Amino acid sequence: xxxxxxxxxxxxxxxxxxxxxxxxxxxxxxxxxxxMGPNGTGKSTLAKALSGHPDYEITSGEVLLDxxxxxxxxxxxxxxxxxxxxFQYPSEIPGVSIANFIRAARQARLKEGEELEATQFYKxxxxxxxxxxxxxxxxSRAVNEGFSGGEKKRNEILQMAMLEPKYAIMDETDSxxxxxxxxxxxxxxxxxxxxxxxxxxxxxxxRILDYIVPDHVHVMWNGRxxxxxxxxLALELEKKGYDWIKEELTEPAARA
Amino acid sequence: xxxxxxxxxxxxAYLASQKDMPRWWLDLKRESWDRxxxxxxxxxxxxxxxxxxxxxxDLGGFHFGQNPEGEAAExxxxxxxxxxxxxAGRLVFANDRLVHHEAVSQKLSDQGVxxxxxxxxxxxxxxxxxxxxxxxxxxxxSEKFSALHGALCSAGSFLYVPRGVEIDLPLVACHWTxxxxxxxxxxxxxxxxxxxxxxxVDFFASHQRHARNYVCGVNDLYAGPGSRVTYxxxxxxxxxxxxxxxxxxxxxxxxxxxxxxxNVGGRQARTESHSQVLGEGAHTEMQSLTVATGSQEFDxxxxxxxxxxxxxxDLLYKNALLDDARTIFSGLIKVEEEAQQxxxxxxxRNLLLSPTAEANALPGLEILANDVKCSHGATSGQIDDxxxxxxxxxxxxxxxxxxxxxxxxxxxxxxxxENEEIAENLRSLIRAQFD
Ligand SMILES: Nc1ncnc2c1ncn2[C@@H]1O[C@H](COP(=O)(O)OP(=O)(O)OP(=O)(O)O)[C@@H](O)[C@H]1O
Ligand SMILES: [Mg+2]
Numbered sequence: 001x002x003x004x005x006x007x008x009x010x011x012x013x014x015x016x017x018x019x020x021x022x023x024x025x026x027x028x029x030x031x032x033x034x035x036m037g038p039n040g041t042g043k044s045t046l047a048k049a050l051s052g053h054p055d056y057e058i059t060s061g062e063v064l065l066d067x068x069x070x071x072x073x074x075x076x077x078x079x080x081x082x083x084x085x086x087f088q089y090p091s092e093i094p095g096v097s098i099a100n101f102i103r104a105a106r107q108a109r110l111k112e113g114e115e116l117e118a119t120q121f122y123k124x125x126x127x128x129x130x131x132x133x134x135x136x137x138x139x140s141r142a143v144n145e146g147f148s149g150g151e152k153k154r155n156e157i158l159q160m161a162m163l164e165p166k167y168a169i170m171d172e173t174d175s176x177x178x179x180x181x182x183x184x185x186x187x188x189x190x191x192x193x194x195x196x197x198x199x200x201x202x203x204x205x206x207r208i209l210d211y212i213v214p215d216h217v218h219v220m221w222n223g224r225x226x227x228x229x230x231x232x233l234a235l236e237l238e239k240k241g242y243d244w245i246k247e248e249l250t251e252p253a254a255r256a
Numbered sequence: 257x258x259x260x261x262x263x264x265x266x267x268x269a270y271l272a273s274q275k276d277m278p279r280w281w282l283d284l285k286r287e288s289w290d291r292x293x294x295x296x297x298x299x300x301x302x303x304x305x306x307x308x309x310x311x312x313x314d315l316g317g318f319h320f321g322q323n324p325e326g327e328a329a330e331x332x333x334x335x336x337x338x339x340x341x342x343x344a345g346r347l348v349f350a351n352d353r354l355v356h357h358e359a360v361s362q363k364l365s366d367q368g369v370x371x372x373x374x375x376x377x378x379x380x381x382x383x384x385x386x387x388x389x390x391x392x393x394x395x396x397x398s399e400k401f402s403a404l405h406g407a408l409c410s411a412g413s414f415l416y417v418p419r420g421v422e423i424d425l426p427l428v429a430c431h432w433t434x435x436x437x438x439x440x441x442x443x444x445x446x447x448x449x450x451x452x453x454x455x456x457v458d459f460f461a462s463h464q465r466h467a468r469n470y471v472c473g474v475n476d477l478y479a480g481p482g483s484r485v486t487y488x489x490x491x492x493x494x495x496x497x498x499x500x501x502x503x504x505x506x507x508x509x510x511x512x513x514x515x516x517x518x519n520v521g522g523r524q525a526r527t528e529s530h531s532q533v534l535g536e537g538a539h540t541e542m543q544s545l546t547v548a549t550g551s552q553e554f555d556x557x558x559x560x561x562x563x564x565x566x567x568x569x570d571l572l573y574k575n576a577l578l579d580d581a582r583t584i585f586s587g588l589i590k591v592e593e594e595a596q597q598x599x600x601x602x603x604x605r606n607l608l609l610s611p612t613a614e615a616n617a618l619p620g621l622e623i624l625a626n627d628v629k630c631s632h633g634a635t636s637g638q639i640d641d642x643x644x645x646x647x648x649x650x651x652x653x654x655x656x657x658x659x660x661x662x663x664x665x666x667x668x669x670x671x672x673x674e675n676e677e678i679a680e681n682l683r684s685l686i687r688a689q690f691d
Contacts, residue, residue: 052648052649076649079650091642091643095665096660108652108656142664
């Protein structure tokens, strides 16, 4: 069994429109992949469809997490199987503190009858908060309520750090972060990098890839991965824009 | 021999058991019994019963004075009555039978504090009882059931706190039902004289979670001038029970009364709360938290009457509804002409965690004074799908996610409770509804 997240021929519909078309992508543990692509091309759709969001209808394909098809699983089961989403637009949960929220998520990963140990939990939580330079006072604040854009993104990474997923998909975690926050968050993500974890970074900017250097870069276009390469592909995209990809894509058709 | 609850045989047997009680008490019982039979059953058209399931209000098939499981069960119930360890005294009843009486300290009794089971109080403190027992007007629709309570009630706690005496720890009363179809009539009477301070907690529960019982409880609070009275109740009757809890609060000059009812039990549970502001500068807080699950109906009728001004009454009823549950909130604020400079608020908030749950709200105002601040409002919110998805995406199972949202919804009340042990008890009661 290969330790990888394998997306095979995935097609996804939203409200009768096909957004992802026969998409293929493999993310092995230990690697960081970046996905870039123009607005509306289906990057967030991919992330949400993987997580099991009810609005996204899988019309064909498979998603194997370490060999196991997760498309049959409920949203929470997929998460407990080791899949994590850092959302582009995280929800606010009034009345539920960050500490209680993460605690419930950790508790859900324990075996039946096991109880989370409170002191250990807080020790781990404070450690990760310090790493991400989040004020400890945030533990008692309601999840994302009244948070600035950057604070919300940091909170996503905090949850990722606390839940130790096998595969993390980070949807535009870099947008809305100022230069300092970008560095802090990137440092945090780099610490979470390792042989036990695959990371998929969705981004519009090459800048974050200077901090979190990817093993592979994929370009998504119109619901498909149309080009893959190394880190230099991101630089090239930044220089040339997406039109270059478009031309490359239409060329063979023109020739035919 | 089991008799129908409302039959003559039931009452005769009860009177026989009361033959050593004072004459006035027996007279009051007879009078109440007659009144119960004279009063009509609630009618669909009664404004006080709007939206309620009238058909569910059926006293048939209940029995009084049974104790089928005897002393073994009582011992078990006593062990389960340890919710609050730090307490000033305790009373435990099972099927209206006194199981345990833990007196107050010598110091408190030397100060004149009286903490007794109701029947003993009736014998020893006739003046106080004649003045206060069932002396409050019942106006919110359950006059008939209140009369039955008056006729058959023997179990309950009587608490008297003399002028200036402050009790730090809570007094605790536990009322249990045991066995199927038993009927109980728990009573709570708190009298706090001038400047006294006291907290009383009532725990109501059935021995069996799905029991069918009939309950009609009355709790009356008398808060003398400058006193501080805190009353908390946790209602966890069996889920096939019919329950009434009728409250009346009298707040005199500068008194501060807080009441919090937490409701999770019953098939059909009705609370009636009447807060009477009788003195200038008095303040009453009326709070309620309900978790309605399955096909439960919680029916809440409230009245805030201001007879005197410079006073405050603040009502906040929060209902979390799951499954096919229903709630009814009907509240009225009445400010008499004389009660100038009154602040009266009434808020009902409903959190609907299921598309088939139903929350009804009937807020109301009747203001005769012209210099007042009053507001009433009811809101119902569906659980937000995006919030639920976000929690699921963190691996939190749906039932736990809903539980977190409910605790989030209740936190503004639970988080402010001063007594952490009581707060934790209430939390675990709420948590248990999600298992
Ligand atoms: N829930 C939805 N309902 C209707 N349309 C949707 C929904 N989600 C996505 N879409 C549509 O699917 C397409 C792809 O959207 P998606 O959010 O996946 O793009 P994206 O690549 O993440 O874009 P961006 O770079 O702007 O974040 C868009 O046309 C979008 O309007
Ligand atoms: Mg997007």
